Amino acid sequence: CSRWEEEKNEDGVKWMQLEHRGPYFVPPYEPLPKDVHFYYDGKPLKLSLATEEVATFYAKMLDHEYTTKEIFQNNFFHDWRKEMTSEEQEIIKDLDKCDFGEIHKYFVDKNEARKALPKEEKQKLKEEADKIQEEYGYCILDGHREKIGNFKTEPPGLFRGRGEHPKMGMLKKRIMPEDVIINCSKDSKIPKPPEGHKWKEVRFDNTVTWLASWTENIQNTLKYIMLNPSSKLKGEKDWQKYEVARRLKDVVHTIRAQYRKDWKSKEIKKRQRAVALYFIDKLALRAGNEKEEGETADTVGCCSLRVEHIQLHPQLDGQEHVVEFDFLGKDSIRYYNKVSVEKPVFKNLQLFMKNKDPTDDLFDHLNTTFLNKHLQHLMDGLTAKVFRTYNASITLQEQLKALTNPEDNIAGKLLSYNRANRAVAILCNHQRSIPKTFAKSMQVLQEKIDAKKKQVEEAQEEVKKAEDEFKDTKDAKAEANVEKKKKLLKRLEEQLAKMNIQATDKEENKQIALGTSKLNYLDPRITVAWCKKFGIPIERIYNKTQREKFAWAIDMTGEDFEF
DNA sequence: GTCAAGACTTGGAAGAATATTT
DNA sequence: AAATATTCTTCCAAGTCTTGAC
Numbered sequence: 001c002s003r004w005e006e007e008k009n010e011d012g013v014k015w016m017q018l019e020h021r022g023p024y025f026v027p028p029y030e031p032l033p034k035d036v037h038f039y040y041d042g043k044p045l046k047l048s049l050a051t052e053e054v055a056t057f058y059a060k061m062l063d064h065e066y067t068t069k070e071i072f073q074n075n076f077f078h079d080w081r082k083e084m085t086s087e088e089q090e091i092i093k094d095l096d097k098c099d100f101g102e103i104h105k106y107f108v109d110k111n112e113a114r115k116a117l118p119k120e121e122k123q124k125l126k127e128e129a130d131k132i133q134e135e136y137g138y139c140i141l142d143g144h145r146e147k148i149g150n151f152k153t154e155p156p157g158l159f160r161g162r163g164e165h166p167k168m169g170m171l172k173k174r175i176m177p178e179d180v181i182i183n184c185s186k187d188s189k190i191p192k193p194p195e196g197h198k199w200k201e202v203r204f205d206n207t208v209t210w211l212a213s214w215t216e217n218i219q220n221t222l223k224y225i226m227l228n229p230s231s232k233l234k235g236e237k238d239w240q241k242y243e244v245a246r247r248l249k250d251v252v253h254t255i256r257a258q259y260r261k262d263w264k265s266k267e268i269k270k271r272q273r274a275v276a277l278y279f280i281d282k283l284a285l286r287a288g289n290e291k292e293e294g295e296t297a298d299t300v301g302c303c304s305l306r307v308e309h310i311q312l313h314p315q316l317d318g319q320e321h322v323v324e325f326d327f328l329g330k331d332s333i334r335y336y337n338k339v340s341v342e343k344p345v346f347k348n349l350q351l352f353m354k355n356k357d358p359t360d361d362l363f364d365h366l367n368t369t370f371l372n373k374h375l376q377h378l379m380d381g382l383t384a385k386v387f388r389t390y391n392a393s394i395t396l397q398e399q400l401k402a403l404t405n406p407e408d409n410i411a412g413k414l415l416s417y418n419r420a421n422r423a424v425a426i427l428c429n430h431q432r433s434i435p436k437t438f439a440k441s442m443q444v445l446q447e448k449i450d451a452k453k454k455q456v457e458e459a460q461e462e463v464k465k466a467e468d469e470f471k472d473t474k475d476a477k478a479e480a481n482v483e484k485k486k487k488l489l490k491r492l493e494e495q496l497a498k499m500n501i502q503a504t505d506k507e508e509n510k511q512i513a514l515g516t517s518k519l520n521y522l523d524p525r526i527t528v529a530w531c532k533k534f535g536i537p538i539e540r541i542y543n544k545t546q547r548e549k550f551a552w553a554i555d556m557t558g559e560d561f562e563f
Numbered sequence: 564g565t566c567a568a569g570a571c572t573t574g575g576a577a578g579a580a581t582a583t584t585t
Numbered sequence: 586a587a588a589t590a591t592t593c594t595t596c597c598a599a600g601t602c603t604t605g606a607c
Contacts, residue, residue, distance in 0.1 A: 154597065162575080162598065208570065216597095222569060223597085237571085286573095287601065296599075330600055331574055369565095372602075385572085385601060432575065441590065513575065520573055543593065 163332025
């Protein structure tokens with residue numbers, strides 16, 4: 001427990017000692033074998049090394065949908081040409097005349113070969129990977145050996161954005177030591193750059209938590225090497241996050257009363273803020289920062305909603321004042337929802353939309369800075385995202401309370417947990433694409449259930465038969481047989497029940513992604529307390545990685561914890 | 564105050580490892 | 586033992602919010 005209770009540093013100091021080996025650099029490009037050809041306009045063409053490398057990036061992605069998109073193709077071709085020699089540029093002028101088929105096949109085969117490797121070979125590869133992990137995967141932070149989250153530089157390749165990203169297909173350059181800034185403590189063993197290279201910079205900044213950083217060339221933003229979630233530093237931060245959310249619980253009623261009042265404010269700015277905050281609170285929308293146009297996919301959050309993203313229905317399906325939301329949120333995940341809102345909200349929305357074009361901002365007098373300033377004023381540390389954390393965690397707690405039946409067996413209780421988890425994921429709009437094999441595996445499961453049902457019926461008859469025989473004979477052997485058959489029946493019934501639960505869970509879960517809420521929104525102490533209260537082993541809910549991440553919560557939480 | 568850069572959290576997909584079935 | 590399904594891990598993009606420069 002003590003590990004989580006050491007006093008914390010003031011004034012933004014994150015550590016006193018930080019020592020590490022620097023990032024692990026991905027191996028250099030390996031040229032294609034002589035017999036693997038690239039063809040242009042039907043004729044084999046030997047490419048220069050740099051050109052060939054970029055060609056392999058595209059070739060590897062050939063059976064991915066990305067490569068069918070025009071933007072992807074254009075961006076790729078544009079960047080590829082920049083890598084070409086002038087002779088190659090003279091020849092290769094049309095992507096449609098490029099044939100990467102052989103290169104593609106080479107990598108597919110190589111992959112297969114790797115999978116088919118004998119056990120010992122695989123073992124050897126694993127040991128090599130472990131050695132690298134051992135060497136580069138850890139650092140020393142204030143005397144503790146801590147796991148690093150991402151200790152490898154990102155390999156070069158083609159940028160894959162999400163959704164309709166204008167930069168998809170662009171060339172992501174190889175990261176060299178000369179691009180990398182190292183951060184560590186002055187008196188530590190400073191990491192050595194790879195032979196013949198030097199770092200961009202070595203700095204000693206203990207007000208930040210990253211160990212190394214570089215600027216990536218697509219969006220020109222920084223990438224960092226940071227600690228694993230199991231580290232003390234990250235764990236404490238996580239804990240802190242949930243403590244802020246718990247403080248919101250005490251003032252949320254006041255805040256709700258306040259924004260209701262503000263719906264009628266004389267200032268349009270305040271009204272917009274109050275309506276936006278209502279959405280953020282009720283629907284768990286993200287804040288919605290402004291984004292640079294044309295640099296990323298067109299996605300929005302609350303403050304950046306446009307008129308075209310909502311439709312107002314005074315009446316719909318027997319409900320009043322319905323707002324129909326339809327927009328792309330983070331990662332271009334669609335948010336679609338029809339919500340009956342309070343009348344003043346509806347009236348305000350009508351007002352905000354008046355005389356505007358579909359592409360105009362709905363909240364044209366509002367941005368996240370203004371909103372967060374206001375929230376900060378209402379509670380120390382309060383920002384828009386805290387509402388998501390708060391509402392997610394409180395929902396889990398309430399749902400667990402409502403759904404858990406102490407009489408249920410473990411499988412039943414786990415189903416309840418999953419359902420509570422699911423309620424949160426739905427609130428936060430955490431979706432996944434339906435797994436490719438979903439329909440098939442569902443069918444297989446259904447067939448198993450049917451077979452099991454039959455078995456149960458048969459076992460029932462067996463029991464009856466045995467009982468009849470016992471009635472007739474009254475002998476001990478027949479009595480034992482009755483017991484035996486009953487036992488079998490019971491076991492089969494339990495198996496059937498478990499399968500039914502599994503099927504229900506699977507069906508309800510097909511389009512919902514539970515991971516994100518579990519990892520980022522649900523105070524783990526709620527889960528730990530629930531497990532303790534109902535005698536569920538924590539491993540049934542959290543796998544090893546998750547237990548490491550939530551070690552702080554597992555350490556400190558009793559069964560009576562309340563969020 | 565404004566704007567861009569910086570730091571850190573959150574996000575689903577893909578790939579790897581493991582479990583289960585055939 | 587191979588094939589298939591499921592779970593776990595890695596990857597890296599895309600958000601939020603803070604900080605720093607002017």
